Amino acid sequence: MVKFRKRITSAKPAIMIAAWPGMGSVAFKAANYLKDAMKAQEIAQLESKELFFPNDAWIDSGLLKMPEAPEGKFYFYKNKSDKEDLIIFIGQAQPSPEKNQQYVGEILEIAKKFKIKQIYTFAAMPAPIDHLKEPEVLAVATDKKLLDGLKKVPVKIMSSGQISGLNGLFLAMARESGFSGTCLLAEIPLYAVQIENPRASLAVLEAFSKLSAIKFDLEQLRSQAKSMQEEIERLIDYLKTPEEELNRPITEEEIEKIKNMLAAQDKLPVSAKNKIEELFSLSKNDIAKASELKQELDKWGIYKEYEDRFLDLFKKKQKKEN
Numbered sequence: 001m002v003k004f005r006k007r008i009t010s011a012k013p014a015i016m017i018a019a020w021p022g023m024g025s026v027a028f029k030a031a032n033y034l035k036d037a038m039k040a041q042e043i044a045q046l047e048s049k050e051l052f053f054p055n056d057a058w059i060d061s062g063l064l065k066m067p068e069a070p071e072g073k074f075y076f077y078k079n080k081s082d083k084e085d086l087i088i089f090i091g092q093a094q095p096s097p098e099k100n101q102q103y104v105g106e107i108l109e110i111a112k113k114f115k116i117k118q119i120y121t122f123a124a125m126p127a128p129i130d131h132l133k134e135p136e137v138l139a140v141a142t143d144k145k146l147l148d149g150l151k152k153v154p155v156k157i158m159s160s161g162q163i164s165g166l167n168g169l170f171l172a173m174a175r176e177s178g179f180s181g182t183c184l185l186a187e188i189p190l191y192a193v194q195i196e197n198p199r200a201s202l203a204v205l206e207a208f209s210k211l212s213a214i215k216f217d218l219e220q221l222r223s224q225a226k227s228m229q230e231e232i233e234r235l236i237d238y239l240k241t242p243e244e245e246l247n248r249p250i251t252e253e254e255i256e257k258i259k260n261m262l263a264a265q266d267k268l269p270v271s272a273k274n275k276i277e278e279l280f281s282l283s284k285n286d287i288a289k290a291s292e293l294k295q296e297l298d299k300w301g302i303y304k305e306y307e308d309r310f311l312d313l314f315k316k317k318q319k320k321e322n
Contacts, residue, residue, distance in 0.1 A: 002110055004044045008076050013117035015084045015212055018107060018170055020072075020091035024188040024197035027122035027167065030205050031090050036281055037216040038077040040088055044110065046072035051095040051103050060299075071274075074110060083213055087114055092274050094166050104166070104173045111179060118146075119174050119181035120212075122204045123167040124197070127187040131232050135187040135203045142175040146182055153210045158185065184208060192232070199225035272300060283313050290314070 019031035186200035
């Protein structure tokens, strides 16, 4: 069931992006970044608790409790130009496999209400590449017209194979319902599928921007991609280099910082990680939310991993006041 939080009107056709967590958090991070960059407004929430079956439990101060049901939210950006408006659906988790078709059906019902012109999904493509290699973006489409359009941008057409999970099923069902759609898949190293990969998220958003003609600032994501690459390089260099060849022994504190950053994806439940990201987003506009954010980081014992980003919130506030 979809619960609308804000009614919107749009006489123009719209583009929809649908995303959820997956390998490398490629789609999830890309959609969240785009939502923040475009300042898209939350308009509706998909309440489908019956589609998710808990298979773990949360621990809070030593006490076990049932996890909260993952949310799915719709965001709207009204394009001020004559270009299409944008609707972004972000799910906190993928439902149980046997419930995938019902889940997709509910999202497509909203797509019909907003007369969606085209649907995009993003995904990761594990490949035997080095983390230093610029990720290639592969693409598939639901019809020949879109396929011909893909040939005009720097993406590689995926001529055969399989797209597992919701990213492929969603577009296949969308096609059956009369929608046009494209899936953009960015390469990620086989040995790093569990590590958040902002570089791959950047690659799919660059391709999306060229295909949709929707423009947005990607500098912050480029910075995140560069930082993550540097952290991975440092860890790999340390593991590969004999101790006697090191110019300076890496400190225990540095080792822990690298490990914690790379393990952050697995350390937190998805819902907890999403709440932290939401609080960061809210704190940018309302610094009073930073107190709640700090409590959440302390609760999970991960403040050190987020410390620089947390302190940046106050630096930005000071710049605005000056």
